[in-house]
Amino acid sequence: xxxxxxxxxxxxxxxxxxxxxxxxxxxxxxxxxxxxxxxxxxxxxxxxxxxxxxxxxxxxxxxxxxxxxxxxxxxxxxxxxxxxxxxxxxxxxxxxxxxxxxxxxxxxxxxxxxxxxxxxxxxxxxxxxxxxxxxxxxxxxxxxxx
Amino acid sequence: xxxxxxxxxxxxxxxxxxxxxxxxxxxxxxxxxxxxxxxxxxxxxxxxxxxxxxxxxxxxxxxxxxxxx
Numbered sequence: 001x002x003x004x005x006x007x008x009x010x011x012x013x014x015x016x017x018x019x020x021x022x023x024x025x026x027x028x029x030x031x032x033x034x035x036x037x038x039x040x041x042x043x044x045x046x047x048x049x050x051x052x053x054x055x056x057x058x059x060x061x062x063x064x065x066x067x068x069x070x071x072x073x074x075x076x077x078x079x080x081x082x083x084x085x086x087x088x089x090x091x092x093x094x095x096x097x098x099x100x101x102x103x104x105x106x107x108x109x110x111x112x113x114x115x116x117x118x119x120x121x122x123x124x125x126x127x128x129x130x131x132x133x134x135x136x137x138x139x140x141x142x143x144x145x146x
Numbered sequence: 147x148x149x150x151x152x153x154x155x156x157x158x159x160x161x162x163x164x165x166x167x168x169x170x171x172x173x174x175x176x177x178x179x180x181x182x183x184x185x186x187x188x189x190x191x192x193x194x195x196x197x198x199x200x201x202x203x204x205x206x207x208x209x210x211x212x213x214x215x
Contacts, residue, residue, distance in 0.1 A: 071174040072190055073181065133177070 007070055008133055011126045013054030018123035021047040025116050081129035088124055148211040155183040157201040157208065172196040 024043045027035065100107050158168055158179075165179040172193060181187040182197075189197070198205045 071178050072193060073175065073178040073187055076187070 007058065007074060008130065010054050010058035011130055011133075013057075014051060015123060015126035015130060017047050017051035017054060018119050018126065021051070021119050022116065022123060025112070025119075077129055077132040080132055081125050084128045085121055085125040089121060148213050149185065150188055150209055151185060151212050152182060152209050154179070154197060154208060157203065158183075161201060168197070168200065171200050 021044065024040060024047060027043075028040045032040075096107060099105075154168075158165070163171075165183075166176045169176045169179045173196070174193065178187065182189055194205050194209060198208050201208065
C-alpha cells in the first residue's frame with residue numbers, strides 16, 4: 001500500500017479529512033442542542049486520525065517507493081495553490097476586519113476557531129492543487145501508451 | 147505571443163518508450179511527460195536538457211517556438 005500512495009492520493013485523503021472536519025465543526029455550531037456532544041467529539045477524533053494517518057502514510061511511502069512522487073510539475077502546482085490560498089486568506093481576513101469595523105463588533109479567536117481556520121487553509125490549498133492536477137491530466141490515462 | 151511546441155511524443159514513440167519509462171529516465175512523473183507532450187507545461191531548462199539527452203538530440207530539435215495565428 002505504501003508503494004502505491006501517490007502525492008495526489010495523499011492530498012485527496014487530507015482534503016477529504018479537512019472537509020469532513022469543517023462539516024463536523026459546522027454541525028457542532030449549528031446542531032449542538034440536537035446532537036450528543038460525544039458523537040461530535042468522536043467524529044472530530046476520527047477525522048483527525050484520518051488526517052494525520054494520511055500524512056504519515058505519505059512520508060512512509062516517499063521513503064519506500066522507488067517511483068518519482070514529487071517533481072517540478074508538483075512544485076509548480078504547489079506554488080500556484082499556495083499563492084491562491086494566501087490571496088484568499090488575505091481577502092478573508094480583510095473582509096472579517098471590515099465587517100467587524102462596520103458592525104462595531106469584536107472577533108473572538110478561540111483555539112477551535114484558529115484550528116478551523118488552519119484546516120480551511122489546508123482544504124483550500126489541497127483542493128486547488130487537486131484542481132490544477134486534474135485540469136490538464138483528465139485524459140492522461142486514456143492517452144496512447146503505445 | 148509565440149507558443150512552445152515539442153516533438154517529445156514523436157521522439158518517444160520512435161524510441162519505443164512509454165511515458166512512464168521516459169518519466170523514470172529523467173526523474174519526473176508520467177503526468178508531467180503527458181503535459182509536456184500536450185504543450186500544457188513548459189519544462190525547466192534542466193528537464194528539457196535531460197529529455198534531449200535521452201533522445202540524443204539538441205533542445206532546439208526537441209522544442210520550438212511557433213507564432214499563434
